[in-house]
Each structure stands twice: as structure tokens, then as C-alpha cells.
Amino acid sequence: MDDIEGKVLSNRAIAPGYCLLRIRLSRSMGAARPGQFVMMKIPGEDIFLRRPFSIYDYQKGVLTIMYKVVGKGTERLSKTPKGASILTLGPLGRWFTVNRSASPVVVAGGIGFAGVYSLIKTLRGNSSIFFGCSAINEISLLKDAMRFHPLVATLDGSYGFKGNVVQLFKKHLKGLKDKNVEIFTCGPDNMVKSLKQLIEPYKIPCQVLLEERMACGMGLCFGCVKKTTDVQEPYKRVCKEGPVFDLWEIFL
Ligand SMILES: Cc1cc2nc3c(=O)[nH]c(=O)nc-3n(C[C@H](O)[C@H](O)[C@H](O)COP(=O)(O)OP(=O)(O)OC[C@H]3O[C@@H](n4cnc5c(N)ncnc54)[C@H](O)[C@@H]3O)c2cc1C
Ligand code: FES
Numbered sequence: 001m002d003d004i005e006g007k008v009l010s011n012r013a014i015a016p017g018y019c020l021l022r023i024r025l026s027r028s029m030g031a032a033r034p035g036q037f038v039m040m041k042i043p044g045e046d047i048f049l050r051r052p053f054s055i056y057d058y059q060k061g062v063l064t065i066m067y068k069v070v071g072k073g074t075e076r077l078s079k080t081p082k083g084a085s086i087l088t089l090g091p092l093g094r095w096f097t098v099n100r101s102a103s104p105v106v107v108a109g110g111i112g113f114a115g116v117y118s119l120i121k122t123l124r125g126n127s128s129i130f131f132g133c134s135a136i137n138e139i140s141l142l143k144d145a146m147r148f149h150p151l152v153a154t155l156d157g158s159y160g161f162k163g164n165v166v167q168l169f170k171k172h173l174k175g176l177k178d179k180n181v182e183i184f185t186c187g188p189d190n191m192v193k194s195l196k197q198l199i200e201p202y203k204i205p206c207q208v209l210l211e212e213r214m215a216c217g218m219g220l221c222f223g224c225v226k227k228t229t230d231v232q233e234p235y236k237r238v239c240k241e242g243p244v245f246d247l248w249e250i251f252l
Helices: 072-078 110-122 136-148 165-176 189-202
Strands: 004-015 018-025 037-041 051-054 057-059 062-068 085-092 103-109 128-133 151-154 181-186 206-209 225-227 235-237 244-246
Touching: 004 062, 004 072, 004 136, 018 072, 018 085, 018 136, 037 062, 051 062, 051 072, 051 110, 057 110, 062 072, 062 110, 103 110, 103 165, 103 189, 110 128, 110 136, 110 181, 110 206, 128 136, 128 165, 136 151, 151 165, 165 189, 181 189, 189 206
Parallel strands: 103 128, 103 181, 128 151, 181 206
Antiparallel strands: 004 018, 004 085, 018 062, 037 051, 037 085, 057 062, 206 244, 225 235
């Protein structure tokens, strides 16, 4: 797989510390499935490793990434102007698989929303969506998904339910656990861990998109391994065998 060159069409802040980047690719990257990601070479000689980002949207040769500024690479990315050239490699990794006989439930926290949005879109409103963030000023992350009526939790109670997204989901679990549901999730480690604890007694099927640190993103360096319940080959590469895993097969 080769890098694809792209030109930045827009790169703008959508909430404090969050940006939306649109890039016109110079050639097609082929079909991108929900949960897949790209490795992006951020402009600048001093940022050596590519960074992984979920494919938020990909249509008519335009790739959209939603990202949170957390460090050197994303800080630099946020300052990359319109017209700049960026190299991307993808689509990479394994995607979410939807069991058509189950009702989909999406649980996302913060920038984890970027990992599940393309799935939400594919499900065309046929999913229950739970989203959690810190405060009302992050609600604009949900702009494209508002038409699917997400249920929202904010830590400070400035919008929707006051508390975290797992506490919000817990309030609805009673009605869901006897139904045939499947959960799709992406978010901070502590969110995924507490979600797992909550649904453990009911063994609800759940696929999780893991945002592990990556170096090559292509299965070569083994820098992203996660321990699983597979007795024969317990260590799986998040970039190759993931980033989407069965929650019940992963040690968090
Ligand atoms: C499959 C996948 C999809 C991802 N999709 C998105 C996305 O759509 N939008 C988005 O904003 N981010 C996404 N990430 C996370 C993103 O890759 C990191 O935030 C980014 O690489 C950080 O680069 P940096 O140079 O700014 O931070 P660094 O300077 O490298 O690190 C700054 C801080 O961020 C933490 N950090 C770095 N990488 C990660 C990571 N992978 N997960 C959690 N914490 C990390 C570090 O521990 C450190 O505290 C994804 C990661 C993976 C593996
Ligand atoms: S990042 Fe190199 S093997 Fe996954």
C-alpha cells in the first residue's frame, strides 16, 4: 500500500481543542468501512511517525478526519493551512461488523465519537446513540449526528444528563438487556472499562474500537499489541487484527 497525497480543503476548530480536517485525495483510496483508519504523515520534518485517525467520512475523493489536539502531532496538524499537502495511508484495519438481527447501540465518549460516526451513518438512524463529553461546548462534535437523536451526557450537567456516558447508558440498560442488542463503542480507556463492568453480567455482544498508540500502523513493528483471550496467539496487533475487537476477547 502506498501513500496517497492530498490537499487540505479546510481545517477548522469545531469546539475548543477539536478540529475537522477535510482533504481532497489525489487518487481514490478504495472503499472505507466503518471503524477503519488512516495513518497520516503530519507536515514537518520533526514529526517522524505517522499518526492514526479514524475515517470520519470519505466521499467523492474527500477524506474527513475529526481530531482532538492532545500533543505535538495534533497541535501541528491544527495549524496546517488550506492548500497544504498531506500524505495518508489507508484504509487500514478491521472494521465493525453489524449483525442485522440485533438492535445496534452506540456508546461513545469524547473524540471516540470520530471512530463510530461512520458506523452511525451506515446504520441510518437505526441505532440508539449515547454520547458523553465534558461540557456543552463540546456538543458541536455531534453536529452531523444530531439528526439521529443521540442521548447526551455532560460531566458538568451543562447539556443533557449530568454525569458520564456509562451512567447515562445504565439508566437505559434495564429496557435493553432483555432485547437482542449489540453495542459498538469507542472512547477513553476508563469509559470502556466501566462499560465492560456494567454489561458483564448480561454478556451483551459488544465491539470496541481501540485507540492504541501506533508506530507503523501496518502490522510490522508489533508496537501496538493487546492481550486477548486467544490461547494460541494471545497478543494481537491493534493496527492489523484491530482496531475493532470483540470486547469479551480483550484484556483492557
Ligand atoms: C485506530 C485509531 C484511530 C484513532 N482515531 C482518532 C480520531 O479519529 N481522532 C483523534 O483525535 N484521535 C484518534 N486517535 C488517536 C490519535 O492517533 C492520537 O491522539 C494522536 O496520534 C496523538 O498524536 P500527538 O502527536 O498529538 O500526541 P503525542 O504527542 O504523541 O501524545 C500526546 C498525548 O496523547 C496521548 N496519546 C497519543 N496517542 C494516543 C492514542 N492513540 N490513544 C490515546 N492517547 C494517545 C499520549 O499518551 C500523550 O499523553 C486514533 C488512534 C487509533 C489507534
Ligand atoms: S503499529 Fe506497528 S504493528 Fe501495529
